Amino acid sequence: MKNNQFAIETVDSATELKELRAIHFIDASIDNLDDPLAVWKVLLHKTILEAKSETVFKQKLNNYLATPTVALGDFLESQQPLTNEIFYCVALQLLQFDVDSDFKLTEPLTAMKKIQLPVITDPIQSKADLLHAWYLLLCTHTKNGQTYLDKLTQDGYFVSFYKQTTQPLFFNGKAQAVFDPHQLIRDVVYVEAPLDTDQDGKRDLLKVEILRPQQTEQGYKAPVLYTASPYNQGINDEAGDAAMHNVDVKLQAKEPNQLNYKDIHYAEKSAPLPAKRQIAGEQKEADETFAMEAPYTLNDYFLTRGFAVVYAAGIGTKDSDGIRDTGAVSETVSTIAVIEWLAGNRTAFTNKTDNVEIKAWWSNAKIAMTGRSYLGTLATAAATTGVEGLKTAISEAAISSWYDYYRDGGLVAAPNTFQGEDMDVLATEVFSRMQNPGDYLKIKEYFDQVLTIMAKDQDRNTGNYSHYWDDRNYLNNVKNIKADMVMVHGLNDWNVKPRNVGNLWNALRDVPVAKKLILHQGQHIYINAFRSLDFTDMMNLWFSHELFGIDNHAKELLPDVLIQDNTQPETWHTYEDWQSPKDSHQIFNFEAKELVPETVPVRTAAASFSDHLDPETFDFYKKHLDVWERDLLTTNHDTTGENRLRDNRLIFKTSQYDQDTYIDGRVQLQIRVAVNEPFGMLSFQLVDYGDAKRLTVSPTILASKALSGTYDWRRDNLREFTLQKETTPWKMITNGHINLQNRHNNYQVDELKANDFYDLTVELQPTFYHLLAGHQLGLVVYATDFGTTVRGNQELQYSLQINKCKMSLPIK
Structure with missing residues (x-):
């Protein structure tokens, strides 16, 4: 379990005290106290919202442990000194972490560090120290992925504010739920x-x-x-x-043209409009x-x-x-x-x-x-x-x-x-x-x-x-564009494919607005109720700055590029850029079933594959896309015997990587290809080959209807990407497709002569991928993509001139 918080604003002690007073954690009951233990007890009293009497309050206190052998209520009565270990032992319980399974009572500071929760390191020796620690605790995420203050909000902490609220209330740079x-x-x-x-x-x-x-x-x-x-x-x-x-239609030859962009560029045309309505009142x-x-x-x-x-x-x-x-x-x-x-x-x-x-x-x-x-x-x-x-x-x-x-x-x-x-x-x-x-x-x-x-x-x-x-x-x-932009996209989103956000990010480079990018490991989903990332807090910081004008350093605090790691759960990394022009490139030549470094001579001249299947197999794959994908990427026999796609694709693999490698951006392919008809297409998948338990691309519900913005309000499921239960042998990283008659661009159509070889360059969908040491990269070359392209099942035979094919891999 890892917490990733980017929306905590560091403020001075005077601001902390002012904000604690604004949300009523500091009031007359605190002002007259100096002993940090007494102050802590009053603060705790304010959090146990269900207690309407002192008896219930003491009863609830003893549900927590201050040490492995002493309950919190008993500890507060004992007048023993408050230590950082005791404060954070209780803090972890307040944050809904479970004793023994999530942390050891004897090592709370170790757990705080492991879970990546913010912690003060100076000893808690005074009232000021205690209030500073409490302020930070209110900003800290619980096990359920919400700040402790939001957890208290959900329990009803701000309900008493409703009748007095006339303006927004901000804490740590973020708007609080004081509106009914x-x-x-x-x-x-x-x-x-x-x-x-x-x-x-x-x-x-x-x-x-x-x-x-x-x-x-x-x-x-x-x-x-x-x-x-x-x-x-x-x-x-x-x-x-x-x-x-x-989509079960044949691919057709297209009429060649010599169009340039000016020929197809859209120029907005003004059209006459009806008059505005006459306002009657x-x-x-x-x-x-x-x-x-x-x-x-x-x-x-x-x-x-x-x-x-x-x-x-x-x-x-x-x-x-x-x-x-x-x-x-x-x-x-x-x-x-x-x-x-x-x-x-x-x-x-x-x-x-x-x-x-x-x-x-x-x-x-x-x-x-x-x-x-x-x-x-x-x-x-x-x-x-x-x-x-x-x-x-x-x-x-x-x-x-x-x-x-x-x-x-x-x-x-x-x-x-x-x-x-x-x-x-x-x-x-x-x-x-x-x-x-x-x-x-x-x-x-x-x-x-x-x-x-x-x-x-x-x-x-x-x-x-x-x-x-x-x-x-x-x-x-x-x-x-004049508005500041936040872009969120799944690196496994094959609905709105990553090229959409990749091109937008690149186009925004020289536009004078603030821009932030978050890339997660999911498909076509929202990420605002995830445990590992404080996305809602980030947006609260952002909106409080953008729409209320709060000087909370949102543009500096939130990373420019935030990317979720694909190899470990709940792991996010910050970067300066995505698809960076500063990246280096690994160049591979194609060899028979291999991708070899550019320095290695190539021996193989050609390889070929068919795009035709027998009608029974073709109909089966249309109805079972998961089996088609498995057979496409699997290099050995499946459980039913011979792989039915053995002759319908080519697979080229690198040797095993000896160190972890990060692919950043658009993989580029240079292909020399011929086809036996005056039309054709190619499809490509870049694949991670290697046994591993990989992250689910659909989030797992960790707690049903566990999150709400405030007391007695609409709830959302707590979600997270988790590791698959079973080991898998491969994962598709990215893909791409091209019509062989669109060798230069998407609007110019070139002639294609049967059995003649042509050079083309293909950029796959942009990605960011952590390839583990010991794994291999594979490139699968095929034609009909059952889930994406038209499916003509035509008698097409493709040939690659291997010694003229290359792959350029951008490496961060």
Whole structure:
């Protein structure tokens, strides 16, 4: 068990005392005491919130041990001196660590160091020493991955503050839960966007759901956490399933072209808009409310800390106007229209009929965006507009270019587990106006026309980058970003693949904003309820600085790059950069079944493989992707006998590494290949070969509904990546795909002559990977990827000219 805390601000003793007084740990009952033991007893009394009498308090004290043989209550009565060992023996129990299994009562300081919990080293000899130790303890994480003060908050510590709260309260640079979540005000308004995407002659109105502190009614101005979620008003699962595309189609030869980027570059075109609605009046109170939103638990945490939270599904969703056009500029405009209203720069109405204006009078005009996947994507999109009022964007598992989500290297390439999905399918799934039949009747015919156009423009026939995809590439506008950026992504996320965050990080290098990057070992997930990392605290420090203006050194305290280690549980490392230009490179030549250092002569001339399977095997793999993956990567016989993919891929391996090695960034391949038809594709997987118990890529639930932002409030599961129970022989590190006719880039199509050799360069998805000593790197070369590419099962034969193939491995 390892604790990793980055959001603890070091403050001077005067600030510590001031903050302890502000949260009522120092008061008159402490002021008149000098003995540290007596002070400690009063502080402990304030934490045992369930005790309403002295008898119960003493009873509860004796549930803890001060030494291996003395209970805490008895120790406090004995008047023995307080030592650091005794303080931290009790502290570990207060932090919910278990005696004997988590730490030994005789060695509490050793345990604090091993778990990586902060500790004071100077002896606790005075009242001042004790208060300093207590301050640090309140900032320290419990076994359940929340600060001790947050644990007390969850127990009800701040409930008594509710009636007196008029402004946020900060402790250690972070906002505290002094706002009553049961007094939240829920409003619905309709923001008028500068769009008419449904072509009805009226500007689109967007439904916005607001949760704000009751104190805003008395003049408090709240900063806003805004989540733009197209899923917020519902999803059309059945319609989406029906719209899925058939991927069992043959790869086709493409017509060569000599396009350059200027030919396909998207230039925004202005279109005439209907006039703004005539405002018929203004009111302060909303006409509409709602019972329950589709929440994000990180937002829930901040609802009790003085923040307002806003959700909007955007154009084409239930109760809003417009249509969905996945990734289009109109989606971005729809997203920032809400920010503009929150910042006082756009109009909203109390309903969709009366034209009565309502302002965001309760907002302090400082906005952060939050959310994962499509939600994080729209946060990125909004940031690239430089919209006024957006101070920071937290983009988790976000798309930076839609081409890199649904395509790869001139190929149709599905996100993981979503074979057959595309832009039109996603638009159908989130077009929740469909769920209001009366409203859908008015728009169905036009939306069907839009879907027809999308199906044509997305171009599943060629997989080329085009004007359509350039329109949906947010990287084109990164230079406009003014908001500070926090990017979170899974290194095992094969839904929104790592190239999306990798390209965004690189594009931001020269943009004059603060940027932070967190790379974890998971798939397509949130990380705000993990035990080993203080992500919620980090975001509290960040938001308190960005939206409240608190001088808490957030930009200096939070690491620029934070990466979870893939070999050990609960281990995180800080770095200055990812994909650093300063990295060195290991160059390998291809040899028969080997990857050899560049200095080693190559003897083998060629190797080949087929892309065709017998129909029975082909159909089996389509239904059993896990078996296909196993057979693809396994070099020996499986349990059923002969490996059915033996002739359908090539595997090249290094010798065993003699020391731990860190791969950092984009692995580059130089390949010379021929195919027996005038078309073809290649797929690649970089693999860690070596027996090991590896981390799960899906988090394990450690404690169900164990975490909450405050007392009697919504709860979340405590999660963590844990070691697999069984040893596995390999793990895929990263992958990549390319159409052989897109040898130069994704939009230029080159002629491909059957059986002629061609040189091409392929960059695999960026990664960061800790390869253990004794393991081998393997490169698997194949064609059809059953989980990603089209599956034509064609009679294709590929040949590699081995002595002209290389792999460049970036090494930190």
